[in-house]
Amino acid sequence: MPGFDALLPRPVRVTPADGDCVWPVPVRFATDPELGTEAYRLEITPGGVSVHAGGRPGAFYAEQTLRQLRGPHAFRAAAIHSGPSILPCGTVEDAPRFGWRGCLLDVARNFRTKAEVLRFVDLLAAHKLNVLHLHLTDDQGWRLEVPEFPRLTEVGAWRRGSMVGRHDGPERDGRPHGGFYTGDDLSEIVAYASERFVTVVPEVDIPGHSRAAIAAYPALGGDPAARPEVWTSWGVSEGVLDPSESTVDFYRTVFGHLLDIFPSPVIGIGGDEVPGVTEEHHGLTRRIAEFLCERGRRAYGWDELLDSALPLGEGTIIGSWRGESAGIEAALAGHEVVMCPEQYVYLDHRQAAGPGEPIPVGYLRTLEDVYRYEPVPQGLPAEARPRVLGAQAQLWTEHLDSVRRVDYAAFPRLAAFAEVVWSEREPREVAEFVHRLREHHLPRLDALGVEYRPLDGPLPWQTRPGVPGRPR
CATH class of the missing domain: 3.30.379.10 (Chitobiase/beta-hexosaminidase domain 2-like)
Incomplete structure (x- = not known):
């Protein structure tokens, strides 16, 4: 044996x-x-x-x-x-190397049912990952029920269609898409995850990626007479929050409701990809970060928060996604950091260069590439390294429209990532890992019912012939 x-x-x-x-x-x-x-x-x-x-x-x-x-x-x-x-x-x-061993699941672009989220929690726990970063809002959908603002889910939780693949043309699938979680649904997810020692970190993205919220309440975008729709495209929408006092009050209510459901000490506030960003927009995110701090929580924001001259809210954690340099900058400035650079740990990015890869987007990142990833950047001085809390894999779901597609993108690369964030850096031998994976861990995934990407390439039903991607 x-x-x-x-x-x-x-x-x-x-x-x-x-x-x-x-x-x-x-x-x-x-x-x-x-x-x-x-x-x-x-x-x-x-x-x-x-x-x-x-x-x-x-x-x-x-x-x-x-x-x-x-x-x-x-x-x-x-x-x-x-x-x-x-x-x-x-x-x-x-014992684990890092205290933050996370995975982001985007349920805003393509909704995942409560049952599917619970299943995903089980998969994280089986791999000794301990953070589920739940991306609840974006341009293409709002997934969080807020009793004070019912139109967020009545209007913002569905769109009339979705872009097919990734392209610059008008093609849409014509199929309405939507869904949202009630407060009880989210409380159940939190309790289920807690029993498996997974912390659910919720994210409501501001001030960009807010088209769904603006579609529900147009005054949030600065024009109460506007009639924008929930976005049917992928990418970065021009729908940006108006950084007014009324918007701040609106989101204080939203985040206050969030705090009633999620006991996580860390709450995601976004801050990324804001077209035409101003210091007033940065001021909006900072005020929400301060709101969270006053209630005993910490904000988690993307590394664009560092682009402002304004100081970060006390205790704000930076998610370094545009590369490693922002993480180095943040750690040197005294901020705690979660490393999640898209060049290494975006699992929605393509896994092979061949034509059979379904909807090939982003950087080419193989299983072996993920296993070689080192979360502590080489350029980070020793005294700042303790500020790297850990790392987080990302599953953005523009092109992952079913749980089967999520499985395919996540596994077995997420298994490689889990070993990276749990175990010490050395020794890490790729060939030995792949052998262990093939002989022993893939059968475990089979038993769990995970439709992972086979090591030799996709199965016929895992391909998406003719659906355009956008490789980098």
């Missing part, structure tokens, strides 16, 4: 022992205050399993490791395995 080396991520401290453990056996849990909250020590003997964890998250991650060791059948929704499972004996000592 395979040993620890074949079955577990790298690098994990493993001390093999003689003998095998025939599962099921008793599992004993104990708290070890000398371990970090997410750390654990797993001791497997012929007589049973002992888990020593620094906290409940560590115990949960130890359980995920036991699932890995038991075999792919342990990842199925119901028991189908007959007979015992054989586990190698020994000790596993494990």
Whole structure:
């Protein structure tokens, strides 16, 4: 049978022992205050399993490791395995490298049902990822019910069609698209994720990417008589919030409602891709950041926030998406940073250069490229490196219009990313990882029902012949 080396991520401290453990056996849990909250020590003997964890998250991650060791059948929704499972004996000592191990899921461009989001939480937890960044609003849709402003979902939650692929022409599919979450839906997602030690970080994007909100309440765009529609295109809309006092009051109400639902200490406020941005627009995001700070939370904004002469709101975290330089700048200035550069960890970007890749957009980033990614930039001085909280993969869904397409874009690259943010930098051998993935982890994904991209290329039904992309 395979040993620890074949079955577990790298690098994990493993001390093999003689003998095998025939599962099921008793599992004993104990708290070890000398371990970090997410750390654990797993001791497997012929007589049973002992888990020593620094906290409940560590115990949960130890359980995920036991699932890995038991075999792919342990990842199925119901028991189908007959007979015992054989586990190698020994000790596993494990702890994450980063405290922020995240993935953004964009539910604004293409809505994902509550059930699909819950499934995605399960997939994150199985890979020991601990942040789900939920992108709830954009030009193409508003997904958050706000009782004080019902038109946000009555109008802003649906559009009359969608651009087909990525092009500069007028072609649309003519199919209405929409959906939103009630407050109870979101509370359920939060509670479900919390049980799996995943923090849900909600994002309401301001002052750009706001066309859906402006379609619902045109005064937000500065012209109450305007009649804009929820956008049916992809890209960056000219719909930008008017940075007036009434807009600030409107979004204080929106974010106040958000705080009632989401206990996350971090709340996303956007700040990216604002056409014709002014210091008044930056002032709007700063005031919302201050609003969050006054209520004991921290703002998370994209790295365009650094382009303003205005100081950032206290405690604001920067998501460095346009590359690594913004993350370096922010960390040197004393801000905490989450690294999410599009050149490396945008999982909606194409996975191969060949013609079979469905709707090829963005940079070419293979599985191997993702596994080679190093979240701490080389140019960052040692004293600033602790300000890198971790990293986050991004799943923007302009071209991911079903859960099957999300699976295809995310996996197995998200498995590679999960190992990058959990494990120490060295050693990281690509060929060895791909072998482990092929032999042991892809069967786990099969058991979970994940329609990942095969290592040798897409299956026929995973292609999108004739649908244009925009590769970079």
